[in-house]
Amino acid sequence: MKPSLSFQYLQVKRAMLFRLPFLLLLLVLFFVSCKGLKTAVFDQYSYQQAISIKVEGLSLMGDATEAYAENEEDVRVFLLELDKIVEYEKNKPDNAVSYAMWQAVANEDRNLLAGFFKRWRDKGQLSNVFIDEAKLQVSESLDLIIRYEANKNKTNETNILNFLSAN
Amino acid sequence: MDIEELLKLLKDELLLVLGESYGDYKKETKADIEAFLTLSKVKLERWTSLLQAGELTVEDYEWLLVSQKDLLILNALYQAGISKLRLGHLKNKIIKTIVNTVVTVVI
Numbered sequence: 001m002k003p004s005l006s007f008q009y010l011q012v013k014r015a016m017l018f019r020l021p022f023l024l025l026l027l028v029l030f031f032v033s034c035k036g037l038k039t040a041v042f043d044q045y046s047y048q049q050a051i052s053i054k055v056e057g058l059s060l061m062g063d064a065t066e067a068y069a070e071n072e073e074d075v076r077v078f079l080l081e082l083d084k085i086v087e088y089e090k091n092k093p094d095n096a097v098s099y100a101m102w103q104a105v106a107n108e109d110r111n112l113l114a115g116f117f118k119r120w121r122d123k124g125q126l127s128n129v130f131i132d133e134a135k136l137q138v139s140e141s142l143d144l145i146i147r148y149e150a151n152k153n154k155t156n157e158t159n160i161l162n163f164l165s166a167n
Numbered sequence: 168m169d170i171e172e173l174l175k176l177l178k179d180e181l182l183l184v185l186g187e188s189y190g191d192y193k194k195e196t197k198a199d200i201e202a203f204l205t206l207s208k209v210k211l212e213r214w215t216s217l218l219q220a221g222e223l224t225v226e227d228y229e230w231l232l233v234s235q236k237d238l239l240i241l242n243a244l245y246q247a248g249i250s251k252l253r254l255g256h257l258k259n260k261i262i263k264t265i266v267n268t269v270v271t272v273v274i
């Protein structure tokens with residue numbers, strides 16, 4: 001290396017060393033400001049449970065042409081399963097979005113999964129056409145939950161690939 | 168029934184009703200109503216036909232409409248969550264780039 005170039009290099013390095021504490025401070029502030037972006041990692045159990053709730057829920061909805069009283073026990077058991085997954089999602093850290101989505105689906109006062117069973121209980125029996133239309137709505141809502149969980153997997157996958165390519 | 172005509176009628180009616188309560192947010196209210204009606208158009212058309220044919224009761228129809236509103240809320244949550252995941256991923260890349268650059272220049 002030529003003496004003049006070496007001198008320039010040292011000058012740049014000295015300037016950078018002088019700025020290093022500021023850069024580190026900036027980095028720390030950046031970390032702190034991004035804390036709110038933390039999202040729970042992909043959870044195989046959540047994913048499987050969401051699929052299971054969708055399949056079992058839609059199947060049980062199909063029985064709403066029969067009298068509610070005949071299916072009361074099945075609905076009770078199913079709603080208990082739904083409560084379990086909501087509770088599970090509630091206690092996972094950095095999981096506000098998934099929890100809010102499950103809450104909406106499990107809320108009897110919203111016209112989605114739990115709301116459908118409330119209507120069945122209130123009416124005693126529902127028409128085939130209505131059940132088919134309601135099933136489409138509920139299916140769409142649970143697909144959003146399933147897709148969201150699967151997207152967490154994609155983020156994990158990218159992080160792992162980045163890590164592997166860097167090491 | 169002409170669905171376009173029905174949608175226009177619904178939009179005017181909703182703007183009138185909601186305008187009384189949310190007059191200060193007229194622009195936002197209009198955008199929300201338009202988004203709801205656009206995304207729900209196909210379903211509204213089908214449900215209205217079923218109602219006309221007597222295959223759905225007025226109560227069924229109302230229940231389905233509310234379910235569509237709840238579904239749109241869920242969809243908004245999903246979109247917010249996806250944006251958060253993407254931003255989180257972007258943050259990781261930014262941190263990695265800063266660290267690499269600092270290490271290369273300083274060390």
